[in-house]
Amino acid sequence: MRPLIPLLTLVLTxxxxxxxxxxxxxxxxxxxxxxxxxxxxxxxxxxxxxxxLTPFMxxxxxxxxxxxxxxxxxNWTLAGVLCAANGRDTLDIxxxxxxxxxxxxxxxxxxxxxxxMADQGFYTMLITSNGWxxxxxxxxxxxxYVEHPRTDNGTRIWEYARxxxxxxxxxxxxxxxxxxxxxxxxxxxGPYNPPEEYLDGIDALDPIDYDLxxxxxxxxxxxxxxxxxxxxxxxxxxxxxxxxxxxxxxEDDLLTSIWSDANSRGMLDDTLVVLWTDHGxxxxxxxxxxxxxxxxxxxxxxxxxxxHRDMEPRVWNEPTSHIDLAPTVLQWFDIPIxxxxxxxxxxxxxxxxxxxxxxxxxxxxxxRVNSGDLSMFYDYQDGDLEVYDSAADPTxxxxxxxxxxxxxxxxxxxxxxxxxxxxxxxxxxxRTEPDR
Numbered sequence: 252m253r254p255l256i257p258l259l260t261l262v263l264t265x266x267x268x269x270x271x272x273x274x275x276x277x278x279x280x281x282x283x284x285x286x287x288x289x290x291x292x293x294x295x296x297x298x299x300x301x302x303x304l305t306p307f308m309x310x311x312x313x314x315x316x317x318x319x320x321x322x323x324x325x326n327w328t329l330a331g332v333l334c335a336a337n338g339r340d341t342l343d344i345x346x347x348x349x350x351x352x353x354x355x356x357x358x359x360x361x362x363x364x365x366x367x368m369a370d371q372g373f374y375t376m377l378i379t380s381n382g383w384x385x386x387x388x389x390x391x392x393x394x395x396y397v398e399h400p401r402t403d404n405g406t407r408i409w410e411y412a413r414x415x416x417x418x419x420x421x422x423x424x425x426x427x428x429x430x431x432x433x434x435x436x437x438x439x440x441g442p443y444n445p446p447e448e449y450l451d452g453i454d455a456l457d458p459i460d461y462d463l464x465x466x467x468x469x470x471x472x473x474x475x476x477x478x479x480x481x482x483x484x485x486x487x488x489x490x491x492x493x494x495x496x497x498x499x500x501x502e503d504d505l506l507t508s509i510w511s512d513a514n515s516r517g518m519l520d521d522t523l524v525v526l527w528t529d530h531g532x533x534x535x536x537x538x539x540x541x542x543x544x545x546x547x548x549x550x551x552x553x554x555x556x557x558x559h560r561d562m563e564p565r566v567w568n569e570p571t572s573h574i575d576l577a578p579t580v581l582q583w584f585d586i587p588i589x590x591x592x593x594x595x596x597x598x599x600x601x602x603x604x605x606x607x608x609x610x611x612x613x614x615x616x617x618x619r620v621n622s623g624d625l626s627m628f629y630d631y632q633d634g635d636l637e638v639y640d641s642a643a644d645p646t647x648x649x650x651x652x653x654x655x656x657x658x659x660x661x662x663x664x665x666x667x668x669x670x671x672x673x674x675x676x677x678x679x680x681x682r683t684e685p686d687r
Contacts, residue, residue: 277561279523282368282580283513284433286335287502288328288381289440289542290528292554294499304500307507308554311526315556316565318597320642322621323530324573325610326550327543329358329383331529331573332435336363336391338577338592340607342669347676349611350543354679357387362589364577365431366393371586372428374419378412380405380437395424405436405505413512434509438502439532441541442469443494445501452493459487463494473540488535495532519560523583527555527576536646543612546619546628547647551608557583557597567597570621570641572606605665609673616673616680620666627652627662631670634683638662654687663687 292298295305297312297319324334324341330348333341341348344361365375369392376396379385385399396419400411412434419425438445444464462468472487479487513519533539533549542550555576574594581588582596595604608619616631624642629635638652638659653659663685674682 277559279521279559279583280429281518281522282373282429282431282584283518283522283524284431285506285509285524285526286332286433286435287439287506287526287528287554288435288437289530289532290502290554291439291499291531291534291549292528292552293549295554302496302499304496305503307503307510311506311510311558312556314562314564315526315558316562316567316597317556318554318567318571318575320568321527321553321555321571322548322551322573322606322608323528323553324551324606324608326530326546326608327610327612328381328529329388330610331553332384332389333358334573335527335529335576336365336389337361337574338364338581338588338594339574340593340609342607342609342672342676343591343593345676347609347611347673349677350613351611354611354677358390361391362591363391363393364580365391365433367577367581367586367589368431368584369393369395371584372426374425374428374430375432376412376416376419376425376430377433377435378408378415379433379435380408381435381440384435395419403437403440405438405502406508408436409434409505409509409512413516413518436502436505438505439495439498441473442466443491443498445494445497449497449501450493451497453490456489456493457486459483459490461487461490463490476535476540477538488540491540492534495534522559523580524558525555525576525580526558527573528553539613543610544614546608546610546617548641548645551619569600569602570606570623571597571600572608574606575600607669609669611677611680616677618666618670618673620662620669622662622665625658625662627659627666629666629670629685631673631677631682632680634685636663636666636685636687 294300296309323331325331346359349355369375375394377394379399380403416432461472476484530542531550531552532542536549537545578588578592578594579596603623606621610617618629620627624640626639626641628637636652637650639647
């Protein structure tokens, strides 16, 4: 479908070993975080896809510590990135990110990975293509420089970030203590509008009455899907899917180009690279298209991997969450993990620890709690409960909820306690207890 620049040597056998990195013979001086918006992990061949759209990401995973059962703590950007930055659930800072404009509140000032690294002398910079990460919305201490250049173009975002970092180095601002650069890419976010060469096949589809290349047309189409006649819905979804496929293919080539540029300029020589995705994208699996709807795998599933050129590749197959990213980074840089962090360095968490997910999105408040292989989903307003075995049934298609099952009862106790803590922070919503 498109050219690929080969950058990495494929590792075919990945050893099963402790991923903590405590005894690694290598040391990193710098940190590069690439956070990727609206990325469906199941598009990768690693996770079963046959589309062939993500060769770079699949190859990078073979050279990294990759977290194969990773999830975001939410299903939209602001909520997801806060957990990754804080090393704890947003509820732990007394704040809940709310998508509905009527109820939005600015994120309170708090310590984060940026401030913890800045305290150690790192020069810290965030360049984002998504406004949820800039200014007041993603407000926190620790960044030496933050900017949203008002473009969604990933190439421009990368070049801007790279050049700003070099300027800081030339000015003596990013000095001997190392740098931490985060670049947030938004390519696969709607509207899906990749370069024309990534839309091969779209002319073969019958035309539709929506311009999916612009936000208004994209939103009009996806929010009308439930009301369409089946034939029209199927055609509109074919257009949407082809465009999303194009975005994912384009993003893979974009990441290839970014990696090649960073490598050629020596930016990867002494650098730990962390690549993670903020959330996924539903494609009408639950009769919605997009994200910020529900907390099932297609929206809350996420990708996370850690790379260093001297790292021994590893796979971690126990559940992890965005709250584990910051403590893992801190441990690798031998920086003390603050007491308020509730995540664990990868490899150190109990298998059955509770992992909490919440959203106040398009369908109101929803809560999901994982413990081991089980996941409980709670509709805060309707009181509905569902339970899935997320190991045996990763797409959460078979509801197992049994009010007499002791494991489900234990999960409800965790979920109920979390909802109690959530309640005063979302008082504009009415909570309904489940009929158990």
